[in-house]
Amino acid sequence: MEKYIHFFESLSIWVGRAFGWCILVLTLSVTYEVFVRYVLNAPTVWVFDMMVQMYGGLFLMAGPYALAQDAHVRGDVLYRLFPVRVQAWIDLTLYILFFFPGMLALFYFGYEIASDSWRYKEVSWNSPARIQIYYFKSLIPLAGALLILQGISECMRCILCIREGSWLNRHEDVRETEENLVRKKEEEEREKGILKNK
Numbered sequence: 001m002e003k004y005i006h007f008f009e010s011l012s013i014w015v016g017r018a019f020g021w022c023i024l025v026l027t028l029s030v031t032y033e034v035f036v037r038y039v040l041n042a043p044t045v046w047v048f049d050m051m052v053q054m055y056g057g058l059f060l061m062a063g064p065y066a067l068a069q070d071a072h073v074r075g076d077v078l079y080r081l082f083p084v085r086v087q088a089w090i091d092l093t094l095y096i097l098f099f100f101p102g103m104l105a106l107f108y109f110g111y112e113i114a115s116d117s118w119r120y121k122e123v124s125w126n127s128p129a130r131i132q133i134y135y136f137k138s139l140i141p142l143a144g145a146l147l148i149l150q151g152i153s154e155c156m157r158c159i160l161c162i163r164e165g166s167w168l169n170r171h172e173d174v175r176e177t178e179e180n181l182v183r184k185k186e187e188e189e190r191e192k193g194i195l196k197n198k
Helices: 002-020 022-038 047-068 084-119 139-164 177-197
Strands: none
Touching (some): 002 047, 002 139
């Protein structure tokens, strides 16, 4: 079971990292648009549509990544006080009752939206550039499928926790600067304590 968990988690992390490059494209395109609009007085007709699609793609593909990193917002005022087996039962129940129905709906209706868009080669109505958006709409069912796979991984993680009484470690990825600083300070204090004891 662990190899499937790590495979789905690795897939979600890889996709999230790949789509993370959309931030660079967004930054460069906004900078370009601001320059040509306000310095050269020659605004583009395509940058707005591209920015919407880049942000949308980033947002959709960040969902599985955030789930794999356990980074979604959680109201855990009471949850964190429970034993880990109770936490796993709560998570498993909530995944089955709420997560999977929502993600199946995202996949099913996203597939309908994407297939309609491909059928009539939908273009953007936001600008005169008439940029094709059927490629972008294909990301909706893809995000739903990836979230379902990661959700299955999370359910397997819950089952393992119920059986063994501890959470399986996640793949490490980037951390917030504050987290790294706290971790570094804790390590320094531990080293000072060890040196004092010697």
